[in-house]
Amino acid sequence: MEESNVQYKELLILNNRLLMLENLVIEYKNDVKALKICSNLVKKEAKAVKNSKIPVADGDLNSVQGRYADFVAVISGLIKAKKVEALNKAVADLIDVKAMTEEEIKALEEKLNPAPAAEEKPKLAETIGNAAQKLAKKIEAGAQKLGTSLSEAVNEQVDEIKKAFAGDEK
Amino acid sequence: MSASSGGIFTAYALSANKLEYIEQLYENVDISKKAELFYKVFAKGLLADYIDAVSGDNDNLEIPTCFTVCYIPLYSVRYYWINGSYSRIWERYLKAAVNYPLLKFLPSFINGRFAIDGGAADNIPLYPLLKQSRPLPADEELDLIFVLHFDARYDYRKDFKTDIPIVDLDLSICNGFSKAHYDYSKNTISQRIEMSYKYGEKIASRLFSADHTKEEYQQIANEIFVEEHTLRQQNFSLDRLVSFLNVAGRTFRNDTRCVKKLF
Numbered sequence: 533m534e535e536s537n538v539q540y541k542e543l544l545i546l547n548n549r550l551l552m553l554e555n556l557v558i559e560y561k562n563d564v565k566a567l568k569i570c571s572n573l574v575k576k577e578a579k580a581v582k583n584s585k586i587p588v589a590d591g592d593l594n595s596v597q598g599r600y601a602d603f604v605a606v607i608s609g610l611i612k613a614k615k616v617e618a619l620n621k622a623v624a625d626l627i628d629v630k631a632m633t634e635e636e637i638k639a640l641e642e643k644l645n646p647a648p649a650a651e652e653k654p655k656l657a658e659t660i661g662n663a664a665q666k667l668a669k670k671i672e673a674g675a676q677k678l679g680t681s682l683s684e685a686v687n688e689q690v691d692e693i694k695k696a697f698a699g700d701e702k
Numbered sequence: 703m704s705a706s707s708g709g710i711f712t713a714y715a716l717s718a719n720k721l722e723y724i725e726q727l728y729e730n731v732d733i734s735k736k737a738e739l740f741y742k743v744f745a746k747g748l749l750a751d752y753i754d755a756v757s758g759d760n761d762n763l764e765i766p767t768c769f770t771v772c773y774i775p776l777y778s779v780r781y782y783w784i785n786g787s788y789s790r791i792w793e794r795y796l797k798a799a800v801n802y803p804l805l806k807f808l809p810s811f812i813n814g815r816f817a818i819d820g821g822a823a824d825n826i827p828l829y830p831l832l833k834q835s836r837p838l839p840a841d842e843e844l845d846l847i848f849v850l851h852f853d854a855r856y857d858y859r860k861d862f863k864t865d866i867p868i869v870d871l872d873l874s875i876c877n878g879f880s881k882a883h884y885d886y887s888k889n890t891i892s893q894r895i896e897m898s899y900k901y902g903e904k905i906a907s908r909l910f911s912a913d914h915t916k917e918e919y920q921q922i923a924n925e926i927f928v929e930e931h932t933l934r935q936q937n938f939s940l941d942r943l944v945s946f947l948n949v950a951g952r953t954f955r956n957d958t959r960c961v962k963k964l965f
Contacts, residue, residue, distance in 0.1 A: 616789065619789060620965075
């Protein structure tokens with residue numbers, strides 16, 4: 533039982549991180565430069581998830597990896613979209629991917645702690661939403677959150693984003 | 703709403719609830735000399751900069767807005783509807799739509815086609831409002847249309863037949879048909895905005911002081927037109943020349959595929 537809880541917590545962390553990245557991409561969906569930076573970040577994050585030795589069942593980890601792969605494809609579609617139809621489709625796909633992650637988080641929360649989870653849900657959703665907004669408005673805040681990432685690679689990438697965005701603002 | 707050329711800035715701002723911001727932008731142009739204005743528009747891309755300034759990621763267009771783009775060499779006009787959350791795709795089209803011929807160093811291209819200001823083919827784009835492809839729910843009808851322009855001789859009745867009441871207003875009346883079209887000095891712009899507010903209030907008080915039927919609206923619109931007709935006939939505006947060009951735009955217009963959605 534204890535081992536399952538650890539697994540669920542690890543999966544929850546992974547999914548919350550993915551959700552944060554999805555919110556970030558939604559925030560910057562009209563900014564190609566920012567999307568390219570986000571794409572690099574997500575690829576590094578996906579790689580870090582793949583190489584991690586988290587005590588999670590292979591099937592669950594594959595599911596997260598699969599959603600990361602979908603997410604990378606969606607960002608690529610967003611970047612490449614030149615026509616309004618293509619852009620609308622990419623945005624719809626992005627919303628679908630986000631919905632899947634949210635569902636996964638909801639299921640994990642219920643498995644972890646069924647009764648309190650129901651009370652915590654709005655709080656958690658609010659926290660994630662706020663965190664993503666802060667991340668989007670001021671990437672430093674996001675960088676701190678992402679600083680707890682799985683690997684050094686992500687930290688480096690966050691620094692790159694900070695520099696790139698600071699460059700854009702100038 | 704439907705707009706062409708410079709009118710797009712105001713239409714977009716109205717739809718995105720940024721009217722105060724666009725007023726500030728207009729006042730900050732602060733150029734009173736033709737040569738300086740031409741230099742800023744041609745060499746410095748002033749209009750494209752203003753598209754960047756007025757549009758942004760967080761915009762939400764509450765009013766469906768249409769603008770025109772003219773494609774060369776076929777001289778075909780396209781009407782593009784935008785609505786809802788901002789999409790980066792709009793930027794390219796909006797910049798092309800204010801790309802006055804010979805007034806921008808670099809031309810605009812959309813999907814490989816040379817595109818210029820839609821005002822060259824339809825400067826007073828009433829067409830998309832009267833065409834049934836406008837993005838409104840099927841049961842919603844337009845109650846009243848305001849046509850705001852600077853062509854003293856314009857009369858929509860020559861081109862359109864409709865039972866929707868149309869208030870045809872030549873805004874040159876606001877500034878007494880002043881010829882200072884290129885005077886964008888701060889004082890002049892402030893005065894023009896103030897006068898247009900007063901004129902708008904006067905027109906609105908006549909139209910909206912009480913509930914009216916369609917026929918009554920049309921009657922008031924006709925009265926306004928007749929009252930201003932003599933003054934309009936005595937004056938000539940440069941936009942008349944553009945309206946002559948628009949005959950070609952109407953001729954080459956492909957009714958089956960000239961209206962597009964960008965949302």
